[in-house]
Amino acid sequence: MKQISSRDNALYKELKHLASSASARKKAAKTMLDGVHLCQAFLQHRGAPELCVVSASCVEHHEVSGIIALCEEDGADCIVLPDNLYQALSQVENGVGILFVIAANQAQAPLQLSVNAVLLDNLQDPGNLGSILRSAAGAGIRQVFCSPGSASAWSPKVLRAGMGAHFLLEIFENVDLHTLINSSSIPILATSSHTDTSIYQIDLNRPLAWLFGHEGQGVDPELMALATDAVTIPQKAEIESLNVAASAAICFFEQVRQQITGATK
Known part of the structure; x- marks a missing residue:
């Protein structure tokens, strides 16, 4: 897993922008999933994310390590951040430190309603x-x-x-x-x-x-x-x-x- 320790890192700056700006998420057509449950649900129903981001103190957490293994198995990039840099991205207080960056659904609506x-x-x-x-x-x-x-x-x-x-x-x-x-x-x-x-x-x-x-x-x-x-x-x-x-x-x-x-x- 790649480790990023500087807040001046280009990828980290991009993540910080996505985390803090609705317009940035809309422009990039991306969003963030914060926490174990959402990440597990995404893996189960949609597959690997674009990027998996983990706080350093949670890398060995039993649920997080399982998610990381699945991401790496599917070829997804995974990075580790120091806890203070990770917390600047997360909106969850006292949560387990893992988040996914995923493509936001931009599907075109069908022309006619036919199902519930x-x-x-x-x-x-x-x-x-x-x-x-x-x-x-x-x-x-x-x-x-x-x-x-x-x-x-x-x-x-x-x-x-x-x-x-x-x-x-x-x-x-x-x-x-x-x-x-x-x-x-x-x-x-x-x-x-x-x-x-x-x-x-x-x-x-x-x-x-x-x-x-x-x-x-x-x-x-x-x-x-x-x-x-x-x-x-x-x-x-x-x-x-x-x-x-x-x-x-x-x-x-x-x-x-x-x-x-x-x-x-």
């Missing part, structure tokens, strides 16, 4: 986005489409919240949701407080797309008008609304329940 999917309109919070991705992957949903203005799906915060879900999903960013919905061959369901139809009354045992919006403003009215159905999640009147990530999880797993039982009740 999630559409996210101007979703802002990285934690909410990561949680929705995690729930979607857990529910067997395959595709996620994010509108322009949504949080970056491949940012370090979203990756940490997603806990490896990214590598089980097809994620498409900067998608014109109006065009996508208009060309859809499957129903589009949006949650709303202005309907009496609950998610427990509608047939979810079929391919469909869920539409969720901005944390405060909800789904854009023009998009809402294009939805096939609006559904609500029954709740106590004292609570005005649920967190969007919680709402999404409830919807996804009611769909799973209906797929298992074949019934809406």
